[in-house]
Amino acid sequence: xxxxxxxxxxxxxxxxxxxxxxxxxxxxxxxxxxxxxxxxxxxxxxxxxxxxxxxxxxxxxxxxxxxxxxxxxxxxxxxxxxxxxxxxxxxxxxxxxxxxxxxxxxxxxxxxxxxxxxxxxxxxxxxxxxxxxxxxxxxxxxxxxxxxxxxxxxxxxxxxxxxxxxxxxxxxxxxxxxxxxxxxxxxxxxxxxxxxxxxxxxxxxxxxxxxxxxxxxxxxxxxxxxxxxxxxxxxxxxxxxxxxxxxxxxxxxxxxxxxxxxxxxxxxxxxxxxxxxxxxxxxxxxxxxxxxxxxxxxxxxxxxxxxxxxxxxxxxxxxxxxxxxxxxxxxxxxxxxxxxxxxxxxxxxxxxxxxxxxxxxxxxxxxxxxxxxxxxxxxxxxxxxxxxxxxxxxxxxxxxxxxxxxxxxxxxxxxxxxxxxxxxxxxxxxxxxxxxxxxxxxxxxxxxxx
Amino acid sequence: xxxxxxxxxxxxxxxxxxxxxxxxxxxxxxxxxxxxxxxxxxxxxxxxxxxxxxxxxxxxxxxxxxxxxxxxxxxxxxxxxxxxxxxxxxxxxxxxxxxxxxxx
Numbered sequence: 001x002x003x004x005x006x007x008x009x010x011x012x013x014x015x016x017x018x019x020x021x022x023x024x025x026x027x028x029x030x031x032x033x034x035x036x037x038x039x040x041x042x043x044x045x046x047x048x049x050x051x052x053x054x055x056x057x058x059x060x061x062x063x064x065x066x067x068x069x070x071x072x073x074x075x076x077x078x079x080x081x082x083x084x085x086x087x088x089x090x091x092x093x094x095x096x097x098x099x100x101x102x103x104x105x106x107x108x109x110x111x112x113x114x115x116x117x118x119x120x121x122x123x124x125x126x127x128x129x130x131x132x133x134x135x136x137x138x139x140x141x142x143x144x145x146x147x148x149x150x151x152x153x154x155x156x157x158x159x160x161x162x163x164x165x166x167x168x169x170x171x172x173x174x175x176x177x178x179x180x181x182x183x184x185x186x187x188x189x190x191x192x193x194x195x196x197x198x199x200x201x202x203x204x205x206x207x208x209x210x211x212x213x214x215x216x217x218x219x220x221x222x223x224x225x226x227x228x229x230x231x232x233x234x235x236x237x238x239x240x241x242x243x244x245x246x247x248x249x250x251x252x253x254x255x256x257x258x259x260x261x262x263x264x265x266x267x268x269x270x271x272x273x274x275x276x277x278x279x280x281x282x283x284x285x286x287x288x289x290x291x292x293x294x295x296x297x298x299x300x301x302x303x304x305x306x307x308x309x310x311x312x313x314x315x316x317x318x319x320x321x322x323x324x325x326x327x328x329x330x331x332x333x334x335x336x337x338x339x340x341x342x343x344x345x346x347x348x349x350x351x352x353x354x355x356x357x358x359x360x361x362x363x364x365x366x367x368x369x370x371x372x373x374x375x376x377x378x379x380x381x382x383x384x385x386x387x388x389x390x391x392x393x394x395x396x397x398x399x400x401x402x403x404x405x406x407x408x409x410x411x412x413x414x415x416x417x418x419x420x421x422x423x424x425x426x427x428x429x430x431x432x433x434x435x436x437x438x439x440x441x442x443x444x445x446x447x448x449x450x
Numbered sequence: 451x452x453x454x455x456x457x458x459x460x461x462x463x464x465x466x467x468x469x470x471x472x473x474x475x476x477x478x479x480x481x482x483x484x485x486x487x488x489x490x491x492x493x494x495x496x497x498x499x500x501x502x503x504x505x506x507x508x509x510x511x512x513x514x515x516x517x518x519x520x521x522x523x524x525x526x527x528x529x530x531x532x533x534x535x536x537x538x539x540x541x542x543x544x545x546x547x548x549x550x551x552x553x554x
Contacts, residue, residue, distance in 0.1 A: 039530075040467075040468070040529070040530060040531060041530050041531055044531055215463070216463075218461065221457065221461065222461055258461070258476070258478075261474070261476050261515050261517050262461070262463040262474055262476065263463075264515070265463065265465075265472070265474035265512075265515075265517060265519045266463055266465040266472075266474070267465030267466065267467055267472060268465065268472060268474075268519060269467070269470065269472060269508075269519075269521045270508075270510060270521075271510050271512055271519050272510075283512070283515075284512055284513075284514060285514055286514055286515065287514065288515065300514070318531075318532055321534065357534050358534075359534045359535070361536060363536070367536045367537075368535075368536060368537045368542045368546075369501075369502055369537075369542070369543070369546055370500075370501040370502065384536060386534045387534070388532075388534060423531075423532065424531065425528070425531045425532040426468075426529070426531040426532075428468060
């Protein structure tokens, strides 16, 4: 019999729905359930939480997700791999270990992949080990974090050591899936074509419902069934690197040529060189074939050698952002919103607020992209004001001034919403592979005491 | 000759990485691939993104999937972690592209 494995996607982003993962854990007949929960934005937010609390910085939904899937995964011998460790994989590992005790599942082994966090190492070398450091040197004093996109190697090591649950921090999204294939089929780390095929399947899987009909529907043009019960994808992968993308028949959505075509190009630049830490995938020879309803066969992937340098995401403090919105309605709504904007611009001058970046947009008119049409007949319009300042004091005056428009602005303003937050921005750089030291730690009672 | 929205014959998906936006454009009917190859020139696409995209635009043709991938540099006001735009990821910009008029 030809060996094959079944991998399910349990989450395509940090805040993703939980029930589709539970359905996959219970009915998916899975070997692996993978939760991909980190984006460029998410790791920055996680670093911010860790700065406030040394024991925090892992995914905020970690406990909730594991509580729901631990029992079915243990029962069906499905191993779990996730980057929900975010900015603090070790703390996440300890949380999982505590949950296993609570669930009476301490026979399960938890592996934590460490080494993506290179911030201390960069500090001690004055950021000199990075390539292209010109931009970095300018913001050096404001940097709070640096995380490398790791590849598959330590996930594979954890699997070889019988880990049932593997927690990582920043890892290439594709690596979370590819590691299972390389481990199960014993693919060599320089078998570039196999790795290229694996990355293609991983890339289709890593955003969850985006390949099963999510982020896709356009009524009358692209209709998708039962979006309220959208299912997450399952990949069936064979030893030769070919595979199928499918979903549970009881779930909503679709897996079709059209969903696979859209997702394979998602966040891709040159489709002949999709770069990951494990290899460079070439999607230009891929073949998709809808062999039956909700089952698409993937073949023809190829690959090229992995890059020498790894990508690093560097988080830095980027001032404070204040934002507020207010609505106007009825005849003349747009003119009154324009007047409100004019008043705000003057108030910013009078109060001498220093904004590095400031936007005043009209929601329903031009908040998504520029538009110079006339809007005399709008029934309602919402003014959105947002600005970034270096000081919290300046930033927070902006929402305050919008709220003051209730009694000091044009007639009939309503529905003010406002907020302020510190902005952590991300810049990317590259680090030579050999500078990154990765390792796996297994969480157990003995680690508990330290 | 008829003037239609690109949306009538193709669909699209936006993605972002840092300050770079990518949009996949795929004809509903594979037969329209060659037509789109001719119509979706960098010049007309740049016109559609006037005031939004500041950098270079590239088009990649995927004969195997009968699809196109457009890549727009310096297109997202610094990218998702620093942009003040309501559409930080540029997700709505696929719809902007589909609103482009073409003559067939």
